Amino acid sequence: MSDTPPAGPTGQIPGGDGDNALEFRDPEKAEAIADRLAELADNVSDPPATIMHVCGSHEQSIAKFGLRSMLPDSVRLIMGPGCPVCITNMPEVDEAVALAEAGVTVATYGDMLKVPGTTKSLDDARAEGADVRVVYSAADAAEIAEEEDGEVVFFATGFETTAAPTASVILNNPPENFSVLSSHKYVPPAMEIVAEMPDTDIQGYLAAGNAAIITGSGIFEGIVDEHDLPVVVGGFEPLDILAGITKLVEMIGNDEAAVENAYPRCVTEEGNQQAQQQLWEVFETEDGEWRGIADIPDANLVLRDEYAEWDARARFDIETAHLRDESAARLADDCICGDIMSGKAEPTDCEMFGEECTPDDPVGACMVSSEGTCKIWHEYGGHPDI
Amino acid sequence: MSDTSDTSDFDSETESERIGLEHGAGGEATRKLVAETLASGFGDPEDAIVGLTGMDDGAVIPVGEENLVLTTDSHVIDPPFFPGGDIGRLAVSGTVNDLAVMGATDVRALTSAMVIEANYPVAKLERIADSMAATCEEANAAVVTGDTKVMGNGEIDGIVINTAGVGVAPHVTPDSAVEPNDVILLTDSIGEHGISLLAEREGIEFGSDLASDVKPLNDLLARALEVGGKNIKTMKDATRMGLAGALNEIAEKSGVGIEIREERVPVTSDVKGAGEMLGLDPFQIANEGVAVLAVAPKSAENVLDELREHPKGENAAAIGKGIDDHHGRVVLDTGIGSRYLREPASEPAPRIC
Known part of the structure; x- marks a missing residue:
């Protein structure tokens, strides 16, 4: 339907639909887990035990089912940089806008349309006549290129979950007029940076099960070793999340740093080897700025030189200087999206939340994307902590 | 605008404010528009039990010993014929329900004003009229007065129906x-x-x-x-x-x-x-x-x-x-x-x- 934007770049929630999901929404089981969680929370030596999750789909489920209201006072659950749309940097949006204005067809995920660039969003460019298309996947974008004579650029955003399919399209002989403007991001380095931020004080990570289906749970061993904190991979139904948090609180109480998989019905230690192989065949990591958070080493995914012919940055001379007039910046200066994504602040700490900044007229990216904390909190009542 | 005043009377800021679809959605944006832009020239009678400021489903005005309930609603549904009903059934039900939830379950009278696009098939209008009649019978109500206007092709999308209603509420339920x-x-x-x-x-x-x-x-x-x-x-x-x-x-x-x-x-x-x-x-x-x-x-x-x-x-x-x-x-x-x-x-x- 035309009025609902397609899902964000992290894609579908595994096990999110259908009757099977209902067994992971059982109130009695939830209560039993919550009781166990309350017992374990007494063992936390340095309360509150601050747990960060890094996925918009986790936040959606947490907010929708009111899970924070079940947590003991000694457990604090915050969302980190888990919204790929939100951390896409303004200069990256500027590049996509510049390409669209130069007459190239730009295809991207629906959530990206309203994300503000320095002075313009893709939606603005489209209103001015540029050819901007909404797609659900990299393959859809390649299909558009099949049908069109002109150049088609896929503005590719998202974490490993969408980067792997982008790689697959590139490896399968896409049309010559197709190329990729990669804003794909790699999560583990960002988790490391945020773990080091002194004012976030994270004691454990609830890792995103959908990304781990591809990367495997083993990918988080490095974070555990380096930062001496537990990482639990969790699914997206309420019971999955409660079970993941309970495991984390138990580990925090026992001072135990390890990787645990609380989503074994979908995630293995090795992950999807073929997807990983394709991902790293096409992409390599590069330092890059995540909007509002930090310049993060090895956290941007760029096309390797061998695949430069599909790289929009190599194919086009992208001129964004004219879009960089900062004098037009308005309320965005007061936006605390970066602090929210680093876990230092909550949406309700922002004076613009629900006032100047709403889903219909967003100031910051966190209010644009269906994966953004602000948009999710706004949709589910403004403040999920009752 | 019915007068011929110079548009330079409007400063640029006022001119840049436009009506969005949200202003017609019946939520906060609608309430704000009514309160800040439209209602300044409207006013509640001093003895209103529920007036415009109540922003309720209808107004309640005392007439003699009785509480007169008055309401109006315009219907613009797309598509006009849909599973389970049509714009005619909707136009009657919407107004009857707005009266009923104020406590006026006994509907005294309805009005119907239609704005129709030129070239609209008469057969469709007949279906709509039949549906309104059947719904009126179900609600024990009658349309007692109305109005019909036609606009040019492309000047309106098919048909818009406004209905108003009056009823009496022995007990008001605001x-x-x-x-x-x-x-x-x-x-x-x-x-x-x-x-x-x-x-x-x-x-x-x-x-x-x-x-x-x-x-x-x-x-x-x-x-x-x-x-x-x-x-x-x-x-x-x-x-x-x-x-x-x-x-x-x-x-x-x-x-x-x-x-x-x-x-x-x-x-x-x-x-x-x-x-x-x-x-x-x-x-x-x-x-x-x-x-x-x-x-x-x-x-x-x-x-x-x-x-x-x-x-x-x-x-x-x-x-x-x-x-x-x-x-x-x-x-x-x-x-x-x-x-x-x-x-x-x-x-x-x-x-x-």
Whole structure:
């Protein structure tokens, strides 16, 4: 339907639909887990035990089912940089806008349309006549290129979950007029940076099960070793999340740093080897700025030189200087999206939340994307902590 | 503008403000527009029981010993013919229900004003007129006066119908009367109108007999009032902004909190499934034949039993209660945790009524 934007770049929630999901929404089981969680929370030596999750789909489920209201006072659950749309940097949006204005067809995920660039969003460019298309996947974008004579650029955003399919399209002989403007991001380095931020004080990570289906749970061993904190991979139904948090609180109480998989019905230690192989065949990591958070080493995914012919940055001379007039910046200066994504602040700490900044007229990216904390909190009542 | 004043009277800022679809959605944006832009020249009579400032489903003005209820509504639905109804049934039901939920279940008279696009097929107009007649009969109401205008091809989309109605309310049931401990009753399952409209409009087949719930509710609500009398404090039809919109409005106007248990709210599996597929929350989806009642605890069970005995209320349920906490807000117990239930910021789908 035309009025609902397609899902964000992290894609579908595994096990999110259908009757099977209902067994992971059982109130009695939830209560039993919550009781166990309350017992374990007494063992936390340095309360509150601050747990960060890094996925918009986790936040959606947490907010929708009111899970924070079940947590003991000694457990604090915050969302980190888990919204790929939100951390896409303004200069990256500027590049996509510049390409669209130069007459190239730009295809991207629906959530990206309203994300503000320095002075313009893709939606603005489209209103001015540029050819901007909404797609659900990299393959859809390649299909558009099949049908069109002109150049088609896929503005590719998202974490490993969408980067792997982008790689697959590139490896399968896409049309010559197709190329990729990669804003794909790699999560583990960002988790490391945020773990080091002194004012976030994270004691454990609830890792995103959908990304781990591809990367495997083993990918988080490095974070555990380096930062001496537990990482639990969790699914997206309420019971999955409660079970993941309970495991984390138990580990925090026992001072135990390890990787645990609380989503074994979908995630293995090795992950999807073929997807990983394709991902790293096409992409390599590069330092890059995540909007509002930090310049993060090895956290941007760029096309390797061998695949430069599909790289929009190599194919086009992208001129964004004219879009960089900062004098037009308005309320965005007061936006605390970066602090929210680093876990230092909550949406309700922002004076613009629900006032100047709403889903219909967003100031910051966190209010644009269906994966953004602000948009999710706004949709589910403004403040999920009752 | 009917006069010829120079447009330079408008400064650039005023000129840049435009009407958006959200201004017609019946939520906060509509209320703000009415209060800040339209209502300055309107005024409540001094003796109004419920006036414009009440922003209720209708106005209540004393005439002699009686409470006259007056309401009006324009209908712009797309498509005009849909599973379960059409714009004619909607135009009558919408106004009858707005009277009924103010307490005027006995509808004295309706008006009908139509604006029709040139070239509109007369056969379609006949279908609409027949449907209005049948719905009037069901509601024991009659259209007593009307107006017809035609606009050029492309100047209006098909047909717009405005209806107004008057009735008399022996006991007025405004949005603002809910008290803590009042039981919140819901007359039917939610979301069917909006979801079936969207499915029809987008050409999505859900392989089910999903249909709009559009219907006059005055017969059902009259039965409730017979049993509950003045113990029925508030009635409201949960239309454009869905059940979430109706509950938030009465919580805010009554200055109480409302606590809802999600598992108690009847939602058909068709609506649940289609909602999951379309990414829509049934609480925020429009209804055209569902009302919310706030009833004093001592009468709640009797009223609920009475509702359930009526064919239009057989799915009725007690879904929550007024609370002396979280004033002006709605708390949803999801069965797992709790959160606030907010009014949708804009209609998930415009032109649905």
